[in-house]
Amino acid sequence: MPPQIPSKGYKTLDTNYNINQLSLNIATAYEPEDDHPAHYINQLVEKLAVKNTQVMGRPREYDPRMMLKLVLLAYSYGLVSCRKIARFARENVVAMWLTQEHQPTYRTIARFIVSTDLEAMIQASFKEFHDYLDDNGLIDEASFIDGTKILANANKYSFVWKKRTIKYSELNAQKANELLKELKVAEVKIDFTNSEMSLDQLDTVIALLEQRIAELNQRVNETVKVSPNPAKQERRHAKKYLRAAKHIRQKNHEYETQKQIAGSRNSYSKTDHDATFMRLKEDPMRNGQTKPAYNLQIMTNSQYVLGYGLMQNPTDTRTLIPFLNQLAQNEVLGREIVADAGYGSERNYKYIEDHFPDKTALIPYSTMIKENSRKWRSDDRKVMNWEYHEDDDFYINPAGVRFNFKRYAYRHDHYGFRRDFKVYQAEKFDENHRLIPQALTRAGNTKYIMVNPQWEYFKAKARHSLSNSNTYSRRKYDVETVFGNLKAYLGFKRFTVRGLLKAKRQIGIALMALNMKKLADRRRPFQNIQSKKEEPFGILSIPNGSLIIKGLCHSPLYIY
Template identity: 25%
Template sequence: MAYRYGDRYQRSLFPQSIDDYVPADSPVRAYDAFLDSLDFDELGIEINTGKVGCPQYDPVSMLKLLLYGYSYGVRSSRKLEREANYNISFIWLTGGLKPDHKTIAEFRRKNRGALKKVLRQCARLCIKLDLIKGNTLFIDGTKVRANASNKNTWTKEKCQRRLKSIDKRIKQILSECETVDRKEVNQGSWIKMDEELSDQKKLRSKVESIMEQIQAEDSKSTNMTDPDCKMMHSIQGSHSSYNVQSAVDDENGLIVNSDVVSDNHDYKQFADQVDKANDTLDNDCETACADAGYSSVDELEKIDEKGIEVVVPSKKQAEKKKKDDNPFDRSKFEYDKKNDCFICPEGHVLKYSYTNKTKKAKVYRGGAACRKCRHFGKCTDQQRGRSVSRLLNADVQEKLEARYEQPRAQEVYKRRKQKVELPFGHIKRNLKVDSFLLRGLEGVRAEASLLASCFNVARMMSLLGVEGLISTLAK
């Protein structure tokens, strides 16, 4: 015969068990061993075999179904239901259990708090296996779309425009009613506009409540589908999104901590993310590194005070703009620490003027000396003279900038991209995660924890092999 043909009706003398269909080196066995090693009491998932009433699906099997599904980009409850019925690896993992999509969705919804703790146990397991050293941590963030439409995002300006449009329509309806009444003085009106008028008034009330909510929260916008998400800007455009934060260990690129915030930028996240990662490590790291997006001196100072080496460039260092050609650049002004003033390139003194409390900086001005200077009009055209600001903690900024320029710090910073960007690339490209399925901070943090754990398990299998990881976890 020229070909080999399969026969789905072929009978075997001895029926095989489900376990016989899954090879010993199949990745699903590693996921099974990993989840069996977790402490479900610590996660907050109750395991009570003596519970009375209608029997529930085994929580351990349900968590296995979720984590294994997320590891291969299968996240929706309906797709997980399909895999549990037809995919042999899923059938093996759950022991033949076939929960429907409602049961899967309900389990995920009720155990969001427990799902957030999966990564913490995963990271501590990696520490125990000596895969995470905790010496150097890299911090970074990425934007992931929320499960909410941009159309449901409201700003003060949008509310005002909509209220103006509603008022115009209400006025138009009332005008039409008056016109009809004048034409049909002695007749019964067949035109009913009460319903539309009522709808417009209800809509106006709804928009007013949205406006009050925005003002109460003192925010620029709010989304009515998911109030926790914010409009964020990225390379892909502006979308209702969340900012996913990650702390990655330098040794093997494993994720130590994952978090989700609603801030549009990373500027105030450095200290909080390093502290959370150190809490997982049960010890302070030696070095913490991030890009210029985290260059808030106040945040960096919090970590530097703990004796942790901070490697974060300032925005000027990151941009690498050559300003030597500009004779009036801020860098050309020399600070006199003893007299608390600046000396301009022409030798004029810029004295202390006031403190900008918002920017936490002192402002120095040249005053009358600038108006008499031969470069007036080029250096500045302000009548009060050239102004130069200096942060209140500028000494810390200068120390951190000098540290970043050192050869060792440069070597650490070069490793940043290949370590901290890899997990985001795996999650977004390999697992095709372009948006969250759950809503609210608690929900998206649970999903982020699951996705980070998926990366860690995949990375552990790459480092130890499937059978090596299984045997290591069995010890």
Template identity: 25%
Template sequence: MLSKQDMSKRAQIGFFSLEDLVPQDHLLRQIDQCIDFSFIYELVKEKYDEIQGRPSLDPILLIKLPMIQYLFGIKSMRQTIKEIEVNIAYRWFLGLSLEDPVPHFSTFGKNYTRRFKGTDLFEKIFYEILEQCIAEGIVDTSEVFIDSTHIKAHANRNKKESVEVMEQAVFYTDKLTKEITKNREKHLKKPLKETNAESKTSLKKRSTTDPESGWFHKGEHKEVFAYSSQVACDKHGWILGYTTHPGNFHDSRTFVSLFNKLKGAFPLEKLIMDAGYKTPAIAQLLLEHKLTPIFPYKRPMTKKGYFKKHEYVYDDYYNCYICPNNKILSYTTTNRKGYIEYKSNPKDCKNCPFLSKCTNSKNHTKVITRHIWAEALETCEEIRHQSWFKELYKKRKETIERIFGTAKEFHGLRYTNQIGIEKMHMKIGLTFACLNMKKLAKIKRIRAQKRRFPKGKLPNLSIIHRILHRKKTNLIFV
């Protein structure tokens, strides 16, 4: 029988409670039960005048607006406001009744510009929510995974200009300079002349739409303006910290800003990172802090057909290298970049049968460099050969890589409509705060179910399933 729906129900009038219209298992209801947002009042207290005037919008409601946007991956604040107008769960989460007017889409942007711009409010919100997760005893910082991800900027890749910019300073410059001077004195070499570091510039591409973004290229076809976010998480996937940088900043140089946040806040033991962080400076930094750096194998950057560096044996006692033809490469100097140079004797190399696989220099001299902190990398290689290394490194795809995938696929972090690094930092912080809130809500829901149905007392679903599929059974459930 063909049935037709009665469309007159659209005009139905009734008495309903907003509390009853939101499902008990809705994500926003679970988040509201497990997260206490009252800390926001204290954080924004100084941003509001004490003089009585026009009533302001509740700051918790104001912060919840972008949270809804990032939590459900809505593209813009304009679209978010449209969704709130018709979504009962969104209204309930914000504390709005069915009759209350929804704030204009420009409300958050105006308040951000007038009150929150230039502050670390949103980073404080992230860490306050993280503290509530830590209070549940479910965060373990003994194994911390660190990686970066790129977020496409709101900038046309064709609208760019070439400008002279200062070279990015490295965090270990002063320390490395002292080590270089000490090493040269040890080998009776004169100290290097001081250079004007401020005069070092290079030609970079800059967006005319968003000048604070960076030109990011990965492969032959992926060249866009983007931002980079350094992120750390524990072995259970809890996000512990984040930083925001232009997309053309290398991971090895931006690492220290995230590390400084972590070392003072959490008891760290092992840091697991990819090959982009495998540099002598980072290895030395972590070992000095008595941490265990976990790096993967990094392929030697040697031309095809030539001897690899590991085929030249280093003699620590005599401070020299021995080539595959058993000839010695002696110490010559220590350069400004912190590399110790070892050179062969041209007389030994001239008639060497392996010359074509060793060097193609005109004066038949092979040069091998060894960083001042090379011992730190060698220690990392010893750690890499431990039996537990592979299983631990595999957890990256279950933790940090899964976070990036989830944030980009479901929470709108693949690209941004924000302009400027400060707004990007806000967007990234609230997005990761939402991920932690979702995780906490899920864990608390599972715990509640276990308390309701202790082990061994769960209903026998298989029996109910068989009963419902009996052909001659007519059951009525009340």
């Protein structure tokens, strides 16, 4: 007999384990625990009104709902690669439960991630998720907005700068004019008398040169024995000018294409035309090098992402207005709009007041904290520290110089927004008609100041709103935490697709997967703890499809 293993201090071996034993398999026998994110993913996707809109073309191999469930679960595990997701569907038991043991290939998953069906389902899922949280009292009326940079799937040295393109385009135009001047004094005889050269005129010159070269070829064939042959010399010069003209035309076409791709942006990547070069906080070399990326804007509440947008602008200031319009269109914008000082501008304040009068903007401006410092309040150069008389509309600086209102003025910024100013000019003479030295600059000119009343009004309104609300203090741990979970927990720091539309669909999957994970983690502590006592008897199932009858004896009885 084999030696017996002592029972004291050891666990008894399970003699029923046999991987080759015949068993009754049930495909859907396994079910995850109640607090698993897979349950929330299944409920969310099933509530979506997904219709099979396919009429023509290649038939679908898998249900879009099943594909969305699989992708959301894989992204919640930090799996972004399509090959890893395909392997995940074959080997993970939770994924097998969601897909009902369907095993799509990585190519099918890759096509689904960038499909239009996914975009519609993701947008609908965010609205459905917002309504679910609102009905269960998990969110309030605050909308926390912030942005971060996500690396694009592009080479970091494939930049095209718009200013460089404009400069080289102007130099190329100068080369075209110089070529025209050379053609007028050259031996090549073409009928072209215009003084300036444009792209259309360049095509005319090239056509005339090609026609002249064809005539010279015929003359060379007729005068083969003539040496030296003047037709050959003229043809040689004509070919040289033809090559130069074609090169200039090619460069003109290249520069115009680059300016058209860049649009209003300052740069773009050659490998991903929609990506813009931005400065990222994740800079391993710490040299401030710009990298191709997208600006991700999200709106959160209670650390749930309720809306998102992918922008091409490096700064957050210009992204607020289109993002607010998108949130309002999706009906997820709350009563309080909370953002950091990077969004505080006169244009944004004015737009919120004009288009969202029922919303409260809790957005500080850039110098709000500095204005409360002792150094700022003791600075005599700041107009806010001067004495102002509203009735007569004049300022008196600490030196006693009076600045009277003179005229109105306005300025347009780089993006066309108009700012209205009031110009105040200093009084050069006192009551005795003596010159006041403090009213003059070093060059002897009269000093003047420009005050923007609308900007001062919005600054005062922002200070009043922030002082009467405690919501702004929640911003850091509400929206910043989501970015940390996205990059650290999910490991989503770089897109795997190229193009703005495709990248927007991919980031939507990652953010919704993060919501499912957050919802499962938060609902777990509030669930009722089940009793540890076993029921008198019952029938349970295990993942391999076997049935267990409990309560009939001290040890479970397995039925295969």
